[in-house]
Amino acid sequence: HGEPFPIAGAIEDKSALTGFDMVSKLEEDDFARVRYVVDKVGPEYAHFAVIPDPFKISWRLRGGMQQLLMDYILDPELVHALARIATDYYKAAAEMAQAAGVDAIVMNGDLAGEETTIMSPDAYREYIKPSHAEIVEHVHNLGLLIIKHTDGNFWPILDDFLEVGFDALHPIQPQCMDIAEVKEYVAGTACIIGNIDCRNLLVYGTEAEVEQGVKATIAAAAPGGGYIVSSSNSIHPGVRPENYIAMVRATGRYGRYDDLQDHQT
Known part of the structure; x- marks a missing residue:
């Protein structure tokens, strides 16, 4: 169970950004299983595609979350460049998912631990929120819904999630968030x-x-x-x-x- 964790990233420094492109690596076959499920199960059920959060894409490109968080302080220009790469990839992947027949996209990637967010709210607003806003608008323009997944206590940036326009929030971890309080707070705005x-x-x-x-x-x-x-x-x-x-x-x-x-x- 779980997923592979990078011990080295494709972007070791800013020099590696030259000509770096993730969009061209996408292929229709990447969504073959999605198309199979959509065709097999049929339209009476909702279908979702899971695409990593641009924050997650960025830290994987850098070889780990710790390195990216250090970049927040040491190399903001690199962080913004990574966010651009990740956002362009996400939008292209969402288009392919829509063509495969999904109804919604799940943006998968943790932004919080059980105490609070992984980065400060200010850092979220500087480095991640613009990507979220651009992606949500694009996904909505495709006629799809978008769900934000993050474990942990994301109360410090919940208002930002609502402002960005996520249609749903998952999974409201019971160890650190009271679902009744969250429901009261977001009622009528997000599922x-x-x-x-x-x-x-x-x-x-x-x-x-x-x-x-x-x-x-x-x-x-x-x-x-x-x-x-x-x-x-x-x-x-x-x-x-x-x-x-x-x-x-x-x-x-x-x-x-x-x-x-x-x-x-």
């Missing part, structure tokens, strides 16, 4: 997704405990609309299959809006 604890509940809990957890989360977040049940990160290999099934069944039982009020007690 919220997630919050079913995949660190403890879905791994170690009983099926009955999962059902109660789903019921409580729906009661806190669903009234008025704008909540999608999901785990607090992913359905990773540590999740008990029985608990995943229990989560799905509980969602079906307690998640109908026409009788939601009856299940809140």
